[in-house]
Amino acid sequence: MSERTAAAPETLLAPAVQVSQSEITQEIRDLHADLARREDAGESLPATMHDFPPYRSSILRHPTKNPKLVDPETIELLSPAFGQRDVAAIESDLTIQHVGEPLGERMTVRGRVTDSWGRPVANQLVELWQANSSGRYIHQRDQHPAPLDPNFTGAGRAVTDDAGEYLFTTIKPGPYPWKNHINAWRPAHIHFSIFGSSFSQRLVTQMYFPGDPLFALDPIYNTIWRQQDRDSLVGVYDHDLTSPEWSTGYCFDIVVDGPDATWFEPEEDRP
Numbered sequence: 001m002s003e004r005t006a007a008a009p010e011t012l013l014a015p016a017v018q019v020s021q022s023e024i025t026q027e028i029r030d031l032h033a034d035l036a037r038r039e040d041a042g043e044s045l046p047a048t049m050h051d052f053p054p055y056r057s058s059i060l061r062h063p064t065k066n067p068k069l070v071d072p073e074t075i076e077l078l079s080p081a082f083g084q085r086d087v088a089a090i091e092s093d094l095t096i097q098h099v100g101e102p103l104g105e106r107m108t109v110r111g112r113v114t115d116s117w118g119r120p121v122a123n124q125l126v127e128l129w130q131a132n133s134s135g136r137y138i139h140q141r142d143q144h145p146a147p148l149d150p151n152f153t154g155a156g157r158a159v160t161d162d163a164g165e166y167l168f169t170t171i172k173p174g175p176y177p178w179k180n181h182i183n184a185w186r187p188a189h190i191h192f193s194i195f196g197s198s199f200s201q202r203l204v205t206q207m208y209f210p211g212d213p214l215f216a217l218d219p220i221y222n223t224i225w226r227q228q229d230r231d232s233l234v235g236v237y238d239h240d241l242t243s244p245e246w247s248t249g250y251c252f253d254i255v256v257d258g259p260d261a262t263w264f265e266p267e268e269d270r271p
């Protein structure tokens with residue numbers, strides 16, 4: 001597989017004036033409490049708050065106008081197309097893309113893409129990108145002092161099978177610093193992109209890991225203000241998916257529409 005540059009990391013998004021972690025954490029707590037009060041009072045609120053001041057750069061990047069309705073068929077005429085043959089099986093194994101093996105905890109990520117009625121979403125392109133085990137992206141603007149791994153690019157693709165399932169072999173990414181505030185660190189995460197049945201349905205999300213101590217500190221994770229919605233972004237450790245002497249296993253199911261949908265980033269917010 002050819003080298004592909006990973007998406008711009010969150011370090012690109014530094015605000016001019018930085019505040020402390022404790023101030024950011026308090027802002028997050030206050031906003032969550034206020035949102036819970038508003039919901040208790042009967043207000044209907046979205047699962048994620050696009051205007052979320054602790055995530056400093058989101059103030060300038062979140063949509064301020066209603067989304068435009070587009071005709072999916074018109075979009076399809078102008079969008080790229082891919083076929084199942086365009087995605088090679090080797091692309092779902094991020095540990096065999098170079099001469100040697102990458103450093104880090106080898107892991108399997110398996111999941112099922114369904115709609116909100118539980119029906120499998122088959123033959124869909126699932127793309128994944130991530131930092132290496134040291135928390136470093138292959139990206140020219142990610143220059144924080146953690147090593148690149150010459151045996152790890154951090155990008156892969158798979159197509160869901162008839163049961164809507166995908167499977168990747170990769171290594172567990174490390175947490176990394178970004179410049180939202182002083183001493184800001186992102187919890188370890190893997191970025192996912194799912195194409196629905198048409199290109200105009202492309203959706204992007206992140207998978208996290210159970211018990212990460214950075215959860216309460218991270219403004220991006222906490223733009224999703226209800227705990228149960230945040231929980232849906234945490235991969236589930238699965239010992240049956242763990243292979244003896246080989247790799248650990250995590251499950252990450254994705255629901256692509258309806259009230260049970262996995263929280264997705266709007267296109268403008270994708271780090």
Ligand SMILES: [Fe+2]
Nearest residue numbers: 009010191271
């Ligand atoms: Fe990231």
